[in-house]
Amino acid sequence: LTPExxxxxxxxxxxxxxxxxxxxxxxxxxxxxxxxxSGYDHRLGGRRFGPFESIADFHKFVRRGDSMDLxxxxxxxxxxxxxxxxxxxxxxxxxxxxxxxxxxxGKITGIIDWEFAGWFPEYWEYTKMYFGWRPYRxxxxxxxxxxxxxxPQELAAxxxxxxxxxIWSYDIDRPRRSADEERxxxxxMGMRSRIVQDSISGTSAEVLADVAGP
Numbered sequence: 001l002t003p004e005x006x007x008x009x010x011x012x013x014x015x016x017x018x019x020x021x022x023x024x025x026x027x028x029x030x031x032x033x034x035x036x037x038s039g040y041d042h043r044l045g046g047r048r049f050g051p052f053e054s055i056a057d058f059h060k061f062v063r064r065g066d067s068m069d070l071x072x073x074x075x076x077x078x079x080x081x082x083x084x085x086x087x088x089x090x091x092x093x094x095x096x097x098x099x100x101x102x103x104x105x106g107k108i109t110g111i112i113d114w115e116f117a118g119w120f121p122e123y124w125e126y127t128k129m130y131f132g133w134r135p136y137r138x139x140x141x142x143x144x145x146x147x148x149x150x151x152p153q154e155l156a157a158x159x160x161x162x163x164x165x166x167i168w169s170y171d172i173d174r175p176r177r178s179a180d181e182e183r184x185x186x187x188x189m190g191m192r193s194r195i196v197q198d199s200i201s202g203t204s205a206e207v208l209a210d211v212a213g214p
Contacts, residue, residue: 032119076156
């Protein structure tokens with residue numbers, strides 16, 4: 001594709017995304033599937049999650065239940081998660097990449113792979129687009145940044161949380177304090193130790209991108 005064709009396709013795609021984002025959620029602040037059931041997204045492991053009645057509840061799940069005092073060292077996470085009520089829910093494809101866009105004769109004829117789609121915070125389409133980052137898609141990201149509402153701080157917050165919790169950690173049940181105080185304290189202390197580290201082995205952007213898939 002020529003640069004002009006790429007620009008034209010991204011402009012066309014942004015129009016379709018705006019139509020999706022214009023849909024009204026059945027419940028304000030709800031996060032989950034289209035039909036108000038549990039959600040599914042490989043960014044958050046291999047199991048279904050939720051649904052959540054508020055974006056604040058969803059954010060707490062993304063933090064694996066951590067209280068905000070554990071994240072005071074990271075301004076992006078605290079700024080984003082402390083203003084949960086300022087976001088609105090939008091219908092989201094949640095896996096927007098060139099591989100999922102069918103093009104014929106310079107026009108978009110289809111968008112595929114809707115298994116992650118549902119009601120998510122307004123920034124989720126943008127941050128999820130970068131979750132599947134590949135260097136060979138760089139021109140796609142650059143063009144999309146020109147036509148989409150961008151969420152750089154939300155993207156930085158998501159990357160920070162991914163350093164502490166890799167995607168498969170969401171498939172591990174967190175101990176309930178009311179059921180097992182000792183095991184909960186062991187988990188809590190372990191997570192506090194992990195979070196304050198600047199980096200965690202095995203969760204580099206390259207590894208996460210490979211797991212996420214194209």
